[in-house]
Amino acid sequence: MTLELVVLIKVVPDGKEVFVDPVNFTLNRSMATNVLNPADENALEAALKIKDEHGARITVMTMAPPFAEPFLLECMSRGADQAVLISDRAVAGSDTYPTSLTVAAAIKHLGKVDIVFAGEKTSDSSTGHVGPGVAEFLEAELATYSRSCRYEDGFVIAERELEEGVEVVKIPTPAVVTVITDSNNPRRATLRKKLNAQKKGIIVWSLQDVGLPSDWVGLRSSPTVVKKMLPFPAIERKGKVIALDMIDDFVKELVDSGIIKRGGN
Amino acid sequence: MSEFDAIVVGGGPAGTSAAMRLAANKLNVLLVEKADPPGSKNVSGGVLWGNSLSGVMPDWEKTAPLERYVKSKGIGFLTKDSSIDINFRSTKFNETKTGYTVLRTKLDQFLNKKAKDAGVTVVTGVTVDRLAFEGKKVVGVEQDGDIITSDAVILAEGANPRVAIDSGIRPPLKDEDVAIGVKEVIKLPEKTINDRFNLREKEGFAGEYVLGFLDGGVEAGGFLYTNKDSISLGVVISMKHLRENNKTYSYDIVEQFKNHPSIAPLLEDGKVDEYSARMVQEGGLASIPKLYGNGYMIAGDAAGFSFSNGLILQGMNYAIASGIAAADTVVEAKAGSGISEQSLSRYEEKLMNSFVLRDMHTFKGIGDITWGSLIHQKMPGVLEKVMLGLFMEDGEPKKHVNQIVKEALKSSGLKSSKLLLEGYRMYKRM
Known part of the structure; x- marks a missing residue:
């Protein structure tokens, strides 16, 4: 039976073009162009690698207004087989809770699923909630912060990159894997696949299609309340120059300023 | 199929x-x-x-x-201190629009x-x-x-x-067929542009310049076009010249053009919005x-x-x-x-x-003229001397125009026989 893989993506404003409004501390996104969330590119690539090895059907999925369509087509142009856009006015203003709920409902609506891939977090809100949230609602196993993973007879073996080191986990499918940014080299779209994607188009589902009542989602069903945003104070660099062959001075400088600690022995 | x-x-x-x-x-x-x-x-x-x-x-x-549509077309020769411009403006361009600036x-x-x-x-x-x-x-x-x-x-x-x-x-392209174009787009309010270039709404200016003042005698052409609320400005340098002068950087030349005393006031308070470079094919008919x-x-x-x-x-x-x-x-x-x-x-x-290949035939060999030292190195200086002779009041007795021209040519080292020959060649090919 063909492996069924789902890749969750989000279209985000290009982080390089977003700045904090100096007066009211809100994010000004008006100058920013939209891009695919960087970690999602790695999530897609992780899925494509499993498809290369085992054969699979990959569905990319996002919950967004219709402007996300070209990004879904781009994912298909890199090798995904189909794309689902969950688009409904009722979901506007949803935080990560109803978003996870809606995405999980859409995945169930697809039918059988083996592995769901998502980026470790999105570059615009950085919560990292949706992947684990979807796992919860699907009652699937979860491996977060994966830097590489493979599939083996009904199991996912994922290398998780943690602060303390690397943890290798083996979990049964269905599983959700969140993938860290820059953990692989996303392949490029090809002309042939772009043509096929344009011809095939995307699938658009409403809330009704995935079988959720509209009062379960949207701003009113979102527990998060943003009270205010504060700017991160800029760190003044000392700009001290130390010649390359004075490496001892450099190390001493780092120890003296408390950036690094001297070892135990 | x-x-x-x-x-x-x-x-x-x-x-x-x-x-x-x-x-x-x-x-x-x-x-x-x-x-x-x-x-x-x-x-x-x-x-x-x-x-x-x-x-x-x-x-x-x-x-x-x-x-904007081109209401005003300029041609200018720039020396270190001066600019000698022809600025053609015509209401005839209102009726028959001949060119539009575009981004x-x-x-x-x-x-x-x-x-x-x-x-x-x-x-x-x-x-x-x-x-x-x-x-x-x-x-x-x-x-x-x-x-x-x-x-x-x-x-x-x-x-x-x-x-x-x-x-x-x-x-593959040959050096002599290629020029490097470098461009900046400089943001300025629409009204400021109108005031500085003497334009009304939707009217535009397009100017080409001979840059006769560049460090090291580098030969380059400049251009400046008005958009609605920005100015496109840049230079075109022949690849051959760029290679021969390997201390020359295209961005330096753009800076020198922007800082010229006749150009700088037009750009004052403008913000560079984008900059870019590209190849320009200038090989003419021979390179097709x-x-x-x-x-x-x-x-x-x-x-x-x-x-x-x-x-x-x-x-x-x-x-x-x-x-x-x-x-x-x-x-x-x-x-x-x-x-x-x-x-x-x-x-x-x-x-x-059609005009596509006809023009290429009519103007074959034009590159020898437009990339020649006469236009880039001699002409601007001679013109400046003539203009100064005519318009600078220095308390000395006035001279006839032919005397002023003669002296200007002399100081530039141009022989009048050579000038006549080159001038004729240029006149025929342009």
Whole structure:
């Protein structure tokens, strides 16, 4: 039976073009162009690698207004087989809770699923909630912060990159894997696949299609309340120059300023 | 059977015009553009001269994103301290609009959208590797190992014709055929531009300059065009000169141009919005490659269709006209004997009968003049001396004009016999 893989993506404003409004501390996104969330590119690539090895059907999925369509087509142009856009006015203003709920409902609506891939977090809100949230609602196993993973007879073996080191986990499918940014080299779209994607188009589902009542989602069903945003104070660099062959001075400088600690022995 | 009647490589003015014309004739067309969005990899000085676009879009003057129409055309010689300008303004340009300043990012996106609306399959963000051949016949394009088939391919890939070179249908560019263009777009309020250039709403200025004051005697031309609320400004330097003076950097030259005492006040308080560089083909007739073969044609900048006589710099109108001619050739060939080298030879005939190749023939050899030391090194200085002789009041007894000119020539080291000869050559070729 063909492996069924789902890749969750989000279209985000290009982080390089977003700045904090100096007066009211809100994010000004008006100058920013939209891009695919960087970690999602790695999530897609992780899925494509499993498809290369085992054969699979990959569905990319996002919950967004219709402007996300070209990004879904781009994912298909890199090798995904189909794309689902969950688009409904009722979901506007949803935080990560109803978003996870809606995405999980859409995945169930697809039918059988083996592995769901998502980026470790999105570059615009950085919560990292949706992947684990979807796992919860699907009652699937979860491996977060994966830097590489493979599939083996009904199991996912994922290398998780943690602060303390690397943890290798083996979990049964269905599983959700969140993938860290820059953990692989996303392949490029090809002309042939772009043509096929344009011809095939995307699938658009409403809330009704995935079988959720509209009062379960949207701003009113979102527990998060943003009270205010504060700017991160800029760190003044000392700009001290130390010649390359004075490496001892450099190390001493780092120890003296408390950036690094001297070892135990 | 091929997947497409025609594949057009490149979504600039040449490619989009060709694609629209093909689609208008009910042909199944694929347009492939490497930039996403279209225009984002483009650098053009930015005056669209002439009315070629009406061939694919009769109402283009109303619908296309045009900045200003050229009301005022300038030619200037700049020395370190002075500028000698001719500024031609005419209300006749109000009635017959001869040129519009454009920002190519906007224009190219518009043209690609129009092509899509016309039924063209537009694919952006992917680069074609090379033409696909079956024997000597072009049967489509190759990308990442896949072949997309078509009866004909129109290469409209711009001034850096990589696909044509990699497919072995044209030789690599030579230094002497190439110039480097560097451009900046400088933001200024619309009203400030109107005041500084003496323009009303929608009226624009387009100026070309001989930069006779550059460090090390580097030869370069400058240009300055007004957009709605920005100024496009830049320089064109011949690749040969750039290589000979390897301490010369194109951005230095742009800075020197921007800081010139006659230019700087026009830009004051402006913010650099973007900067970019590109190749400009200036080889003229001698550098034009074979324009067609069995199953393909080359159009626009990729074919070296651009025009510069020192007074004016043009490319987009040649691109559009050649794109349309290539499209018409495909349409006629398909309706007649089919695509072959023989049937596509009509393309060159069409160009010979239009301004595209006519202008190239009329002005062959112009590069010797426009890139000569007479224009760049001698002329500005001589003109400055003459003007100072005429207009600078220094308390000395006044001289006749012929005396002033004689002295100016003498100090520049130009022999009047040589000047006469060079001047005549220039006069004949321009």
